[in-house]
Amino acid sequence: MSAAQAPSSTSPAVRLEELSDSDFEEEIIGTAMSDHLEYLHRVAPPLRDLLETDTSKAQDETLEAILPFLEGNPNEFDLNSHHLPKLQRKKHVAFLEKTLGNYPAQMAPMDAARPWFLYWSLQGLTALGEDVSKYQERVIYTFAAAQHPMGGYGGGHGQLPHLAATYAAVLSLVIVGGAEAYDSINRKAMWHYLGNMKQADGGFTMSPGGEEDIRGAFCAMVILSLLDLPLELPPDAPSRAHGHTSFMDNLGGWVSRCQNYEGGISAAPGNEAHGAYAFCGLGCLSIMGSPTETLNKYLDMPLLIHWLSSRQCAPEGGFSGRTNKLVDGCYSHWIGSCWALVEAASGKTGLWNRSALGRYILAAAQFKKGGLVDKPGKRPDAYHSCYNLAGLSATQRVYTFDEAMNGNVGKGHLGAPYHWEEKGLYEEDKAWDEGDLVDRVHPVFIVPWGKAEECRSHFEGKGVV
Numbered sequence: 001m002s003a004a005q006a007p008s009s010t011s012p013a014v015r016l017e018e019l020s021d022s023d024f025e026e027e028i029i030g031t032a033m034s035d036h037l038e039y040l041h042r043v044a045p046p047l048r049d050l051l052e053t054d055t056s057k058a059q060d061e062t063l064e065a066i067l068p069f070l071e072g073n074p075n076e077f078d079l080n081s082h083h084l085p086k087l088q089r090k091k092h093v094a095f096l097e098k099t100l101g102n103y104p105a106q107m108a109p110m111d112a113a114r115p116w117f118l119y120w121s122l123q124g125l126t127a128l129g130e131d132v133s134k135y136q137e138r139v140i141y142t143f144a145a146a147q148h149p150m151g152g153y154g155g156g157h158g159q160l161p162h163l164a165a166t167y168a169a170v171l172s173l174v175i176v177g178g179a180e181a182y183d184s185i186n187r188k189a190m191w192h193y194l195g196n197m198k199q200a201d202g203g204f205t206m207s208p209g210g211e212e213d214i215r216g217a218f219c220a221m222v223i224l225s226l227l228d229l230p231l232e233l234p235p236d237a238p239s240r241a242h243g244h245t246s247f248m249d250n251l252g253g254w255v256s257r258c259q260n261y262e263g264g265i266s267a268a269p270g271n272e273a274h275g276a277y278a279f280c281g282l283g284c285l286s287i288m289g290s291p292t293e294t295l296n297k298y299l300d301m302p303l304l305i306h307w308l309s310s311r312q313c314a315p316e317g318g319f320s321g322r323t324n325k326l327v328d329g330c331y332s333h334w335i336g337s338c339w340a341l342v343e344a345a346s347g348k349t350g351l352w353n354r355s356a357l358g359r360y361i362l363a364a365a366q367f368k369k370g371g372l373v374d375k376p377g378k379r380p381d382a383y384h385s386c387y388n389l390a391g392l393s394a395t396q397r398v399y400t401f402d403e404a405m406n407g408n409v410g411k412g413h414l415g416a417p418y419h420w421e422e423k424g425l426y427e428e429d430k431a432w433d434e435g436d437l438v439d440r441v442h443p444v445f446i447v448p449w450g451k452a453e454e455c456r457s458h459f460e461g462k463g464v465v
């Protein structure tokens with residue numbers, strides 16, 4: 001066993017220092033990897049205090065487990081011209097096709113999450129360039145059975161609807177696309193269902209009488225916008241009793257109160273800031289209007305940017321979801337996809353290290369047999385595959401918001417998300433080759449480029465008679 005592969009008894013930061021000897025590098029690793037190591041040497045080790053805690057130990061152990069993947073190629077993948085593992089496209093496609101198949105009996109407790117498995121797998125496949133139209137009929141059939149007569153979707157036939165399942169169902173139908181898929185959605189019942197979720201304080205619950213959090217606000221805005229439902233609350237909406245007439249009433253202020261003292265966004269006012277809730281909050285505001293207007297109006301942007309920047313781990317390159325937490329591949333999206341929205345609102349670019357995130361995904365988040373993972377040592381799943389790939393797409397592509405709101409789709413209310421443009425590929429210090437490119441992903445809806453516009457234009461101006 002070479003020294004580079006041997007478990008080290010010293011701290012990871014010291015190990016990085018040790019590796020700065022270029023003779024050592026070439027002797028042990030070979031010239032093929034030296035470019036990549038050169039990059040690692042440029043990464044400043046994190047500031048550390050001397051107090052050892054469970055958290056600091058977990059961080060050291062995690063870095064110890066990840067470093068071999070950043071320094072070398074334990075999975076023996078083919079390398080790209082930047083000496084990083086190539087995107088293992090075929091293996092990931094095979095993995096995601098399997099996750100769309102039948103499930104073993106032990107998955108029964110996950111039944112309520114079934115719409116998510118479809119969404120993650122379909123979105124992951126399209127990100128890899130696969131045509132998913134062959135799944136159209138099955139997706140329509142599955143969700144026709146899972147749609148509740150009172151509106152919204154449950155995990156399967158006979159289950160009560162839930163806004164998370166409804167969000168995943170609608171996005172899955174948008175991904176496979178086509179009039180039959182769109183028209184399978186009972187929009188009028190959906191409008192009433194969403195009206196039931198609107199709360200007196202401006203937020204939304206996830207189910208009638210259920211938890212009120214920022215997922216509810218985001219999911220409701222996504223569905224109202226994609227299906228071009230009226231902004232006016234249905235006559236039977238309970239929050240009408242509190243003076244509300246619109247789904248938007250008090251919503252911006254409610255999202256604003258979810259930004260906590262750290263600058264990140266939490267599930268509900270007063271809670272801990274979290275990466276996934278940050279994306280939900282920014283996504284919600286970016287549907288309510290132009291991000292330039294809404295993000296600057298409702299959020300402390302410098303504080304938000306500080307918190308988002310602090311999520312990028314060094315030298316891992318990937319993101320953590322919360323303060324003092326570990327790097328995790330799913331935040332490649334939850335944090336990584338926040339940047340397009342923040343850059344549009346702030347007018348600033350270069351706020352995050354795209355190359356470092358790309359390196360983490362390619363080197364550390366690809367499972368040897370296919371599928372993507374949280375971190376080395378974890379098993380792959382559709383969730384981490386979908387969101388690592390969405391994050392990789394975010395590192396590779398530059399999106400801008402068209403403030404003039406030109407275009408044929410999205411002229412009515414909640415039309416802002418149809419005004420994004422792709423400005424090409426990010427080329428500076430890139431970590432990928434053409435073969436590692438992931439397809440374009442809509443920066444707010446996280447569906448394939450063009451699919452949200454197709455759905456919206458199908459419904460635009462149709463009302464809910």
Ligand SMILES: [Zn+2]
Pocket residue numbers: 328329330331374384
């Ligand atoms: Zn994760």
